[in-house]
Amino acid sequence: MTTLKVINIGKQFSRYPVGRYRADGDSNGEKFREDVLRPLLVMRDDVVIEFDDALGYGSSFLEEAFGGLVRSGFKADDLLKRLTLNTADDSLKKEIISYIKEAKQ
Amino acid sequence: MTQLTGGAVKALITWLLVVLGWMVVSDQQAAREFAKNCYERMQRLREELCEIEDLAIQHHTASFDELRAKKVLRLISQISMEIEHWRKVKCLGIEVIGLVVGLRRAVSIENFDCSSYAVQALDSEIVVNIEIAKNKLDRALMDAAYRAVRERPSLVRSVISSVKRIF
Numbered sequence: 001m002t003t004l005k006v007i008n009i010g011k012q013f014s015r016y017p018v019g020r021y022r023a024d025g026d027s028n029g030e031k032f033r034e035d036v037l038r039p040l041l042v043m044r045d046d047v048v049i050e051f052d053d054a055l056g057y058g059s060s061f062l063e064e065a066f067g068g069l070v071r072s073g074f075k076a077d078d079l080l081k082r083l084t085l086n087t088a089d090d091s092l093k094k095e096i097i098s099y100i101k102e103a104k105q
Numbered sequence: 106m107t108q109l110t111g112g113a114v115k116a117l118i119t120w121l122l123v124v125l126g127w128m129v130v131s132d133q134q135a136a137r138e139f140a141k142n143c144y145e146r147m148q149r150l151r152e153e154l155c156e157i158e159d160l161a162i163q164h165h166t167a168s169f170d171e172l173r174a175k176k177v178l179r180l181i182s183q184i185s186m187e188i189e190h191w192r193k194v195k196c197l198g199i200e201v202i203g204l205v206v207g208l209r210r211a212v213s214i215e216n217f218d219c220s221s222y223a224v225q226a227l228d229s230e231i232v233v234n235i236e237i238a239k240n241k242l243d244r245a246l247m248d249a250a251y252r253a254v255r256e257r258p259s260l261v262r263s264v265i266s267s268v269k270r271i272f
Binding site for chain 1: 171174175177178179180181182185186188189192202203205206209210212213214215217218219220221
């Protein structure tokens with residue numbers, strides 16, 4: 001595995017990441033998890049995610065994208081070590097960490 | 106010679122007192138300005154919070170509107186960033202982070218997306234949770250606004266901090 005990859009959600013995925021499932025539109029959490037996050041986590045040791053260029057996040061998006069990783073087999077502790085969440089908004093970081101910790105495998 | 110040295114010391118002390126006085130006045134003025142700004146912004150944030158609550162409740166109780174949904178999320182993101190700024194300058198406490206999470210979660214974790222959307226009654230659990238989350242954050246903003254006005258630095262604190270700045 002190679003070391004580090006930076007993904008900017010607002011610039012590389014969607015300005016409005018909303019929706020939980022694929023049926024909720026083009027910018028949903030399931031799509032972000034399966035098409036972006038999971039391949040990166042399989043290929044890279046560490047992934048840096050930039051949040052601040054998107055215009056707003058829905059909790060259902062965040063829960064599905066990050067909590068969904070735990071439900072689909074990733075270990076919460078491992079994810080918390082490998083993911084770097086870059087945002088000036090601490091509430092976003094706290095919310096994502098809570099979804100990772102609370103999700104059941 | 107002694108008279109000359111004594112005069113110089115007196116002049117120096119006078120000069121130091123003048124500078125100290127000016128610094129204390131400036132410090133008090135800056136604190137007043139900060140408190141005024143903080144109070145005004147907290148009140149403005151409370152108004153924005155009411156707008157978020159209205160839009161969020163409309164979203165859950167009327168037919169699905171994607172534009173409205175995006176607007177709610179954008180407003181929550183904006184208010185969250187600004188609250189973070191005021192938290193960093195110590196106008197708000199660390200507990201507001203959890204309150205912002207609570208608001209975003211109450212608004213958008215359930216029944217927010219088109220595939221699972223159902224119009225809610227005004228007394229539904231989702232609507233009540235939004236009102237509770239909004240009230241908690243509103244209370245924190247109101248407390249911060251009144252704390253800013255109440256807790257201005259005392260003259261002694263201004264003198265001490267000015268002395269520290271000189272030396």
